[in-house]
Amino acid sequence: MSVSKKTVTAIANYVIGIIVVLGICAYLSGAKTTTLKWVLYQFGLIGLMGILGLAAFLHNTVRTYTAHRKHDNYPGPVRESFYAGNYYTMRRAQDQNKLFDLLLDWTVRHGSTIIFWRFEAPKVCPAATPAIQY
Numbered sequence: 001m002s003v004s005k006k007t008v009t010a011i012a013n014y015v016i017g018i019i020v021v022l023g024i025c026a027y028l029s030g031a032k033t034t035t036l037k038w039v040l041y042q043f044g045l046i047g048l049m050g051i052l053g054l055a056a057f058l059h060n061t062v063r064t065y066t067a068h069r070k071h072d073n074y075p076g077p078v079r080e081s082f083y084a085g086n087y088y089t090m091r092r093a094q095d096q097n098k099l100f101d102l103l104l105d106w107t108v109r110h111g112s113t114i115i116f117w118r119f120e121a122p123k124v125c126p127a128a129t130p131a132i133q134y
Contacts (some may be wrong), residue, residue, distance in 0.1 A: 010059075013059050013062070013063070014055065014059045018055040019060045022039065022060075026038075041053070060120070067121070071122045074113075074114075075111050075115070076110055076114040077109075079117050084117075085116065085118055085120070087117070091100065103125070107125075113127075
């Protein structure tokens with residue numbers, strides 16, 4: 001079984017996020033050491049789940065911001081939201097059967113190769129304008 005470098009990096013970042021959140025909680029409460037028993041005693045199971053959720057949220061935010069910074073110089077439409085990107089714009093166009101009209105508009109405005117966002121994942125779309133018109 002092979003694990004990709006991307007998966008290992010994501011797990012490592014998530015663990016680092018948990019450690020940072022727990023460290024901040026311990027610092028604010030004045031504890032000298034942080035153990036699982038201490039965390040369960042201080043926050044309870046629901047609090048521990050909240051801490052894990054906060055760590056996951058921070059990890060997702062940093063990952064999305066990093067992806068946006070990496071692909072910021074590519075031509076493409078403006079993201080509708082930080083997390084969803086252009087997903088809901090494309091869904092509305094698809095519901096009205098105008099998805100290809102939207103892609104045509106984007107290629108006319110931004111060039112033959114555009115990048116749009118489906119949640120935190122960039123999608124590169126190389127297309128010639130005459131090919132979309134037909």
